[in-house]
Amino acid sequence: MGVVGDECIGGIEDAPTGAVMGSKNLKAIIVKGSGGINVFDPEGFLNACKYAMRMCCTGTADYFLRSASSKRSPICSQSCNVDCRIGSLFFNIESKFSSEKIESHQTFCVGSCWAVYGPHGGYEGGDIKVPEITGWNPEDGGVEIHRLCDDLGLDLWVLLVFQPWFVRCVELGIKKIGDLYLNPRDPIWFYNLLNKIANREGIGNILAEDLRRMTDTLRQKGNLPKELIKLSEELEFAYGFPAHREGRIWDPEPMPFWVVSALMYATESRDPTICTHASFLHLANLYLDDPKSFYLKFKPVAKRIWGTEKAFDPSFDYKAKVAVWCQHRHVLLDSLPLCDFIFPRVIKPFRTKEEWLKAENVYADVEIEAKLFLTCTGIDLSISDLEKACERIFNLERMILISKFDRDRNVDEQVEPHFELPCKTDKTRLNVRIFKKLLDEYYILRGWDLKTGYPVKEKLRSLGLND
Structure with a gap:
């Protein structure tokens, strides 16, 4: 018997599980237990x-x-009473992409980067530059984009890999890749990107294979600067993991x-x-x-x-x-x-x-x-x-x-x-x-x-x- 359950940061740790389930056409079955x-x-x-x-x-x-925050609360489990100051809860968020109002939503670990405007991370050295990750505040769509990532079953690390890489493309004068015009700090652009990846639409078809495989594909066509190839290799240096x-x-x-x-x-x-x-x-x-x-x-x-x-x-x-x-x-x-x-x-x-x-x-x-x-x-x-x-x-x-x-x-x-x-x-x-x-x-x-x-x-x- 296997259990797949992780509401807070499902995209991080369940991505490998989701990939296996998808490739084998497995379905989730919910069984209510009895006893104790x-x-x-x-x-x-x-x-x-x-x-x-x-x-x-x-x-x-x-x-x-x-730092303590009124938005932060122990959220990993309903029975956890440890305030680790890592997770965040958001309430009554006006939706940017629909008429729905988000009554509550939670983020944890790297998920908070989506819903709290940065800068986060960033690096320069060894012939590479990694632009900072920004994310978006709740009122700008950060919470909703995070929720979409969870709903689509995408890995939450996609923000920490794709956003800096695409930002660096723009800094180097590359404004378009395939059918995709680049505006990676814009919330609407990133919201649409996630849908393209999940549905394998246009450039999303190779983006769905992740950054390293995408750059391998583009490199074969000979239209990527060496710096961007190296940047992708460093962003996902560990056998493809960010x-x-x-x-x-x-x-x-x-x-x-x-x-x-x-x-x-x-x-x-x-x-x-x-x-x-x-x-x-x-x-x-x-x-x-x-x-x-x-x-x-x-x-x-x-x-x-x-x-x-x-x-x-x-x-x-x-x-x-x-x-x-x-x-x-x-x-x-x-x-x-x-x-x-x-x-x-x-x-x-x-x-x-x-x-x-x-x-x-x-x-x-x-x-x-x-x-x-x-x-x-x-x-x-x-x-x-x-x-x-x-x-x-x-x-x-x-x-x-x-x-x-x-x-x-x-x-x-x-x-x-x-x-x-x-x-x-x-x-x-x-x-x-x-x-x-x-x-x-x-x-x-x-x-x-x-x-x-x-x-x-x-x-x-x-x-x-x-x-």
């Missing part, structure tokens, strides 16, 4: 939930740096954060950062706000979790270990499942910067997941046991990629050129020699063959994957 789920230790589970809530009450680790949380085009992740991200991008098949917000990448915002204070406070946390304070040094050393840990925690959150903006709880919740600065010990509890799992199921697994299970899953996924999609080290190394672009905050970058060394360290920790990137038989057997 037995909890092994109801009282213990309730206490574990209360404890988890105390540790997670602010949602994101950088909560106090996020660039973000990589310290360049989208988010400000300085070293060491982008180094960990680079290793995850290299060794996964889709957005590797989607479940690593709380485990590592959101910590970059605390670091950027006050590097000295954060470094002093986080060193003992790094030693406790990863065995060395150097795991957080602004260098390339010890980052493979952090990447592996983040990937296992990604699998754990997907498996239980739990919210990746809250778990794992690396540092305690702080509502104000003053609380943060006064705290001597900021470590929270990265074993909350085991407490919840035990009291709910009665299965007594330590956090080490759970991480071992996650390692088994990750290696099984790797073997599927190898068997079905010819994944190997050569493929992993294809993301390296993107990280030769200078980081937007500290100008650090990779080169081929450093990246190969990082990948060697990662493969050794994983128990993968250094030449092929395949898990060795001994490693698979140790994980119980004998067949």
Whole structure:
């Protein structure tokens, strides 16, 4: 049985699911269940939930740096009482494209870029320029365009890829592509573009294949500047997935954060950062706000979790270990499942910067997941046991990629050129020699063959994957 359900940001995570369902002509079937789920230790589970809530009450680790807004509310789930300041609710919006009035609508994560005028993102360096994403305010059609994207089943990342690319076309003097006149910051133009893509009308037929394939098609016709080809490659450098949380085009992740991200991008098949917000990448915002204070406070946390304070040094050393840990925690959150903006709880919740600065010990509890799992199921697994299970899953996924999609080290190394672009905050970058060394360290920790990137038989057997 499969479940497809995600109202807030359906376009982001369900796009691959939607593509598979569409290609196989599958239909959604709704079945109303009966009965309930037995909890092994109801009282213990309730206490574990209360404890988890105390540790997670602010949602994101950088909560106090996020501005409060009357439009923001905990919206992921009807039972979520964490105000993470990431989602937004909009009420009584006058429609720009019809006579209908939108009584309420919600956005989350990158979805908010559609309904809140920017600028967002933007980058210039390494012979490319990525214009800022603007989106549109609710009264200008932002909420309605976001809703249309959801209704059409399109990926919400389409704004973060197509708008800057088309804006750059205009900046370079290109006013038309195929039958499409370019005006990518205009809400009516973008509203119509989404319909063209969904219905494969005109240029929308090749746009539906996404930016990289569209530029490949246009490149064969010989009518695209090299800069625009390179821009498309950088906007979707990770096997076609839009660039973000990589310290360049989208988010400000300085070293060491982008180094960990680079290793995850290299060794996964889709957005590797989607479940690593709380485990590592959101910590970059605390670091950027006050590097000295954060470094002093986080060193003992790094030693406790990863065995060395150097795991957080602004260098390339010890980052493979952090990447592996983040990937296992990604699998754990997907498996239980739990919210990746809250778990794992690396540092305690702080509502104000003053609380943060006064705290001597900021470590929270990265074993909350085991407490919840035990009291709910009665299965007594330590956090080490759970991480071992996650390692088994990750290696099984790797073997599927190898068997079905010819994944190997050569493929992993294809993301390296993107990280030769200078980081937007500290100008650090990779080169081929450093990246190969990082990948060697990662493969050794994983128990993968250094030449092929395949898990060795001994490693698979140790994980119980004998067949």
